[in-house]
Structure formats: structure tokens, C-alpha cells
Amino acid sequence: MAKVGLPRFRIRKPRRFSRRPKPGFVVAGKIWLEKDGELYLGWGRAILLERIDQYGSIAAAARSMKLAYRNAWLWVEAMNRLAPSPLVEKKSGGRSGGSARLTEEGRKALNQYKALRAKFEEFLQQVQP
Template sequence: MMNDPRISLRLHFESGLTFGRGKADLLQAIDEEGSISAAGRRMGMSYRRAWSLVEEMNLHFATPLVDSSRGGAKGGGAQLTERGRQALSDYRALEALLRDQGAGLLARLRGSQRSASS
């Protein structure tokens, strides 16, 4: 049985940053977990990978998306900045718009495909 096609959104900025569902999910996980490490674990990625993605996003925006503090006796933490929350919200809104407005076009494209058994 063939899976239904799905629409995914990936933004390519002039600065070289590519921003898609994975980075948006990481921002959301950081917002919910309060930690880059915990967000990475939740997503099945290493702390190093999660930190690298956060650094990449922070470097490509005029103001950082994530603010973090080092661990220690009281532990560290991370939180989205106002700009980070807005970037996540804007991305999710674009996803919803594309999904909602593109559903009819996607159905038409799906209907015009050759069957897998042909």
C-alpha cells in the first residue's frame, strides 16, 4: 500500500541557512524541555548535534533564537528568545497555510500519477 504524499516546508535563506521541520521541532523541544540536551535526547540526537543546529540558527538571525546558560551546580538551561518564539510561530503558520491551501492541489497531483503496478 502506498503512503499518501505529504507536503513539507523547507526555507532556504540567502544567508545559507536552511530551516525546515527538524529545526522547528528542535526549537519547540527546547521551549518545552528548557534544555538543549533534553531536547536533543527527546529527538534522538546527540547534544553536540543539537548544539550545532542551535549555533547555526543563532548565527544566521540578527538576534539569537535560543538563549542558553552553562551547567553547573544548579544546572544549565536554554530558552527561546522572543525572536525564537516568533520564528517558530511563523514557521508553523507557514506549514499550516501550505497544508491547508495545498490540500486540493496535492489531491489533484496524486490523482494524476501513474499507479505503482504499471
């Protein structure tokens, strides 16, 4: 009979920061876009769109981010559903495999998010105590 036991869990070491934290208070924040209370576009999804544009494939983009393909696919589906028109055009795989490309709407949304994020970063720098 096989020995049945509890699954092994790894004890995680505390995270170490690559830079020293500044003493005192720091104003920090993240920015993302929502539609009807659902995440539309954030930093991770923006990176995914860039990588899809770069590699021409959702699978390759997900691999480059060390992201599960299913999660990447779900993110693309959510963005396409929430956008006025699809951000990513997909072609099903076959012998040569599938492909994906950013639409004009996708490029526009990505550029708008990058501009918004740059303004937000600038704002954070201005309000530092």
C-alpha cells in the first residue's frame, strides 16, 4: 500500500528589497482602468499587450512573462469584452499554430494607458514629502 501523507509545503523566506526603503513617509500608488467595476487595463495587462504585439502569439507572450497561458487568455478575453472593439485579434491554431495581433484599438488603448501612467508617476514625484 502506498504511503499517504500530508503535502509538503515550502517555508517562504521573507522578501528582500532590491533598494533600501526611504525613511519616513512615502506617497505610493498604482493606477488601473475599470469598466463597470471590472478590471479593464492595468500594468500587467499592458505588458501582455506589448508582448503580444512583439511575439505575435498569446502563448509566447505569456511564456515571456512567466504567466500561465490560461490567465493570459482570460485577460485578453476580458479586455476584448470590455473594450468598444477587440484589442487583440486571435487566430486559432492548426498545423502552424495560432497567432494573435494587436488591433488599432489595442494600440490606442495601450498608448493611452502608458500616457496616463506616466502622468500618474509624475504626480507621485511631485507630491513626495
